[in-house]
Amino acid sequence: MSEHPDLLAQVFDPVAFVRGDAPWSGKVAAARFARAAEQIGDLAATLDWRVEPERTPEGRAASRLRLEGVLPVVCPHCLAVAPWTVAIERLVVWYRSAAAIPEEELEEENWDARVMDEPITLLELLEEELLLAWPQGAVHDGCALPGPAQVGEPLSPFSVLLQMER
Numbered sequence: 525m526s527e528h529p530d531l532l533a534q535v536f537d538p539v540a541f542v543r544g545d546a547p548w549s550g551k552v553a554a555a556r557f558a559r560a561a562e563q564i565g566d567l568a569a570t571l572d573w574r575v576e577p578e579r580t581p582e583g584r585a586a587s588r589l590r591l592e593g594v595l596p597v598v599c600p601h602c603l604a605v606a607p608w609t610v611a612i613e614r615l616v617v618w619y620r621s622a623a624a625i626p627e628e629e630l631e632e633e634n635w636d637a638r639v640m641d642e643p644i645t646l647l648e649l650l651e652e653e654l655l656l657a658w659p660q661g662a663v664h665d666g667c668a669l670p671g672p673a674q675v676g677e678p679l680s681p682f683s684v685l686l687q688m689e690r
């Protein structure tokens with residue numbers, strides 16, 4: 525193990541991060557995305573991650589998350605492993621409490637409002653964004669099969685998981 529602290533595994537402090545005023549970045553092995561693992565074809569694949577500190581015009585702490593690379597995933601359409609080009613960029617805006625989030629901002633689609641009282645690691649944040657962006661249809665050109673449901677095949681464990689999240 526390296527002597528450097530594992531930035532992904534620490535509880536993320538968005539206020540301290542903005543004060544630090546420096547981006548963090550690194551590589552993350554697909555194996556660390558435990559909730560997605562069953563749908564990943566090669567757990568040794570890595571993605572590049574980056575998080576940048578920002579402030580909203582109102583002065584709120586915000587974090588711009590990026591996750592990029594090619595991940596071999598189980599195609600939801602034909603169930604073969606196919607490369608998915610991941611290009612996620614998402615702004616997370618942090619609020620002291622859920623009550624502080626104006627209602628219209630919960631419906632905002634271009635960024636996420638989060639409450640900073642709920643401890644979360646950077647890895648968990650990145651995994652949430654990965655799951656939200658996960659392909660629901662064919663991930664590759666020329667996917668020929670008509671659909672994911674083969675005879676007697678149950679729902680993919682992943683789609684069940686996504687439903688449980690709600």
Ligand SMILES: [Zn+2]
Pocket residue numbers: 599600601602603604606662663664667668669
């Ligand atoms: Zn396919």
